[in-house]
Each structure stands twice: as C-alpha cells, then as structure tokens.
Amino acid sequence: MSRSTPRARNAAATRQAILDSAITAFTRHGYDGVGLREIAAEAGVTAILVNRYFGSKEALFAEVVDVSFAQPTMVPEDPADLAARTARALVTRTAPEADHLGPFELMLRSAANPRAAEIMRAGIQNHVGARFTGALRGARAGQRAELGLALLAGTWLMRRIIGTPALREADPEQLTAQLTGILAAVVEPPAGTVPAND
Numbered sequence: 001m002s003r004s005t006p007r008a009r010n011a012a013a014t015r016q017a018i019l020d021s022a023i024t025a026f027t028r029h030g031y032d033g034v035g036l037r038e039i040a041a042e043a044g045v046t047a048i049l050v051n052r053y054f055g056s057k058e059a060l061f062a063e064v065v066d067v068s069f070a071q072p073t074m075v076p077e078d079p080a081d082l083a084a085r086t087a088r089a090l091v092t093r094t095a096p097e098a099d100h101l102g103p104f105e106l107m108l109r110s111a112a113n114p115r116a117a118e119i120m121r122a123g124i125q126n127h128v129g130a131r132f133t134g135a136l137r138g139a140r141a142g143q144r145a146e147l148g149l150a151l152l153a154g155t156w157l158m159r160r161i162i163g164t165p166a167l168r169e170a171d172p173e174q175l176t177a178q179l180t181g182i183l184a185a186v187v188e189p190p191a192g193t194v195p196a197n198d
Helices: 004-029 036-043 047-054 057-070 082-093 102-110 114-126 128-134 141-162 172-187
Strands: none
Touching: 004 036, 004 047, 004 057, 004 102, 036 047, 036 057, 047 057, 057 102, 057 114, 082 141, 082 172, 102 114, 102 141, 114 128, 128 141, 141 172
C-alpha cells in the first residue's frame, strides 16, 4: 500500500478543520471581526498553514461562503409547492427556539465590508439565487427570485435577530399562511408570460 494515502488523509483532515473553524469564526464575528491567527488557533494549526491551504483570508472566506450558501436551508430543491414550502421553512427556521441560521448570520455580520459583500453576492447568485430562479417560470425570474430572497432575509432579521413582538409571537400557522400568500405573488409567473401549454 502506498504511504501517500495517510498523508493525503491528514492533509484533507487539516484542511477541513481549518474550514470548519473559519465557518464558525466568520459566522460569529464577520469578515472584519476575525483574523487568520484566531482561525488557525481554533483549528490547531498555524496561520502559515492556513495560507498554504487557502492562499489568503479572502480566499478562505470565499470558500466559507460557497460551502455555507450551497445548503438548501430555506428554498427547497424541489420546486413543487414552492411558496408554501418556503414559507413553512422560513417560519420554522426563524422561531425563537430554532437553531441559528449560519448563512444569514454570515451575511449580516460581513456585509459592511465591500469585498466580502462582493463574495457573498456571488455566493447568492451561484447557489440559493440560482436555485430559486431555476424554480420559477415566466418573465423576470431572476428579479422575482431576488424579491423572494429579500422577503426571507427581512423576515429572518425582524423575527429572529431584532425580535419584533408581532412577528416573534405570531401564530406559526397564521404566519405561514400570510407568507405563503406573499411568496405566491413572487413565485407565480406574471399573467401572459407563460404559454398556455407550458
């Protein structure tokens, strides 16, 4: 058996440990709130090794965004009943007792940095934006998808982070029904933009 196999496995484990540390650090503190030394220390390596694996803090952040935004946390991969399923996921994931939503926290805490915002914009376009747009029929699908994402982000911010009482204490079923109706206006194609036999 080749002796390179254990080395390759160790290298992969080290790289993953750095990436896991970076996901946690950037999500908690934002792009400007943490440095490579802190990320390296949590991963049990040196900052030099982080640079060897990822090249720079910016490149590491880009991979964190790519990994974090690739997960279908809100918009389902199956487009069936898109408005209702997305609304239900939103209400469930923004409930006071729910787990934290890493991608949204990452976005919120890093958006003030212009370069980080560019990286996150690309991440949205490549993952959740592309998934949402691909599920829509009719004209202006990209614009409608981004309106839908704005609704998700705004609801998450108001209900989970700021905790406005009307949203935080809302009956989950009623809130789901309201959000389904609003999302349906985004999801359903504009009149006359889809052929009758589509």
